[in-house]
Amino acid sequence: MAASILQRFLLPVRTAGKISAHRETGRRCLLSAAYTDTKVWEQRQTEPQSLGELASLMDRSYERKFPVSSLTISRTVDCISSKEEIDQTEYYLYKFRHSPNCWYLRDWTVHSWFRQCLKHGAREKAMHTLKNKVQFGMFPDEFTFNLLIDSYLKDKDYKGACSVVEEVMLQEAFTQPTTQIVSLFALSKYLATKPDLSWQEERNVGAALMLAGLEQENSVGISAQLLGHALIGKVEMARGIHVVFHQMPLIWTLGYLGRSLAVMERVCTDTGDLKLSTEVLDYLQTILQELSSTPSETAEENTAENQADDSIDEEDELERAKLPQYTAKRPPTQRARLCHSWGPV
Template sequence: MAGRALRPFLRHTAHKLQTQPKFNYYRTFLSASYRCEEAWNKRLQLPLIAAIKPSEYFYELDLKYKQEGKVSAIDVDLFVNKIEKSEAVGFEDEIEDLIHRLRRSPETVRTLPSTPHAVLRVLSEGGCTPTLLKLISDPLNYGIFPDHYISNLLMDTFLEQKNYTAAARVASIHMLQEDFGSSLTQALTLASCYSYVTSEENQPWEDYTPQVEQPEEEVKIRVKFLRNPYFDDHFDLKDPNHIVGKTLAWLSPLIGGSVGISCEILGWALYNKWKELDTALDSANKGTDSVAASVLTRVKNFLETCDDLEIKERITSGILRLEASGDKVAELDLGSCINEMVQKAATEAESSDIKAQEDTYLSWEKIRENEFQVQLDEYKKRQLLAEIERKKKDLAEREEVIFFFDNKEKLEMLLPDTRRKYYPKKLSLRYPKKKPRKVDEGYIPPEVIQR
């Protein structure tokens, strides 16, 4: 038990030594008040959460899981909300383990809305970026879907740390869920993807999908039929450029203007969707918004990978038409334009988002209390039913003793039959059945004389 209690502290110390010089902060789009620190930390003062000791609580949950084979949604929510940012590294593995167990159990349908938010916020504030990216990249096994508010916080934090890979991965979740949220979420998503595309010092885009281990020896399995390989071109995307490109291509029409059309063209080129790129170039030629010259330069580089000569010529012709017109191509600094867009959206949405999130935290407290009361009632009900069954069994045994002589004949019929049964002898192949003796009918027994 002592080793279990010390393990989180040791992991936190090692993580702090390894990651202390890692981050390079430069600025943030969201203000400090946007994080709602005071309202968020009020959860630690609630009676349900304040009484929890994380190490002991996890030990009890782990023991309960091994005995009953299930984990409760409210228990997981209480545990992850109890973890503070200073303890995140120490309980990083425990959080992942409990979330995975909850997701793979029937209780996952009762997951509280505060659970994913608490997991992502604690891991982000504690600097556990690899685990955070692993959880959001594998929703099938973890069931972590960030809401728009926590998504804004994550993208802003990663942009502040110049971790553009992590910011782009969070931004791509909106594309996969086909929900880009409010104007602030859209602007931060655009900034994250564009920063990833233009940065030359991105971290590796790791694949967190569980890999099936291939057996060393060849194993043949008989199957009725083989399924044809299927690629849905959405959730099955693995190439980072394709994922970020599709996010840009789908988001940019919502942005509009020169920034929107420029990022849409860049997105289709990254995504290697040449027909859609040709359509976007035609729209740019017919429209009034100008396209950034830097985008066209990047598109020309991506176009070298196109194998269709006909579509390649059409795209090249579209680019030449844009460049030939004097007002369709402009020397725009897209990075600065996007930053101004994010700052404007943050200023407009900050007060309403803060008020909405504070109200959300209050509603989560009521939901948590109601769910805890429901589980407590179910626990009391199970205890009561178990007590009733025990009393019924005890009464049945006492009734059997009291009415023993009245039911003696019935009880004797229930006893096993101990009489010896006759089983015919089995014939042996080695020793055949003996022939019956011949009876001498003329045999006269000797006379017995009594002395």
């Protein structure tokens, strides 16, 4: 439904004089060939090692309960030369994670691991280690995240790209503009497929949109913030605030739907260049209509893990009682003043 909401995330047009420059940017790929080029990385100086010898050394160390150094595990990752060796190295990454030296897993080792997975066609292993942080302790930097997202985008696997964006969101790694751009683009492409989202997916996609949008001081960021708050607010209204912030980098203050409407009102009163997408407003209106016509989730449908205590349940009911007020604040009819076009470049 929100297919074209964020399709032009690369074009946050602020002034008419910059339109031509942004159009040139829109014709190129998200990440340049130089950005994703592996030549410099592969030409770095590494010590020739034998994976078999390193594996034997680590096995003897673990048997004798000796520590394995971070340098040894780094050399092991650098020695990978085939997809079969990815599986072997994954085992030693797991062992290192559960060793006393796990704290010293180096950033370059993490980056090298994901590079090797992409190089040898083992992206599923990269995602497995990325999502299982307790077992592997992988916390990539923004550059590594960008390479992972870009690999999915090139294959037009937008759901896979969004699964990486969710990890960016959980790690709160939206500090670099490039990461913000590729993340928002991946989310827009995924929404363009009109997926049937579960409430967990709505919460995660909404959180990613909101956190990435907060870093963009333009119409693109405002549109992402509104849609993100609206998706989270939909989950809050249906299931309560506890499931919103549980294991998520989100505040536990109620009223996400109200904050979404506050973003809309901010644009209405803004005297600058901030505008909202028509599709965003339509999506917001659809959410309000669904919440008005759909009864709240019953307590039996919520798992014991996500159930709140009595005081929070009362607060949830008070928030749900505000739904008629939110519904009364429907998107304005004079949309031409608010909405900008996301037409083709």
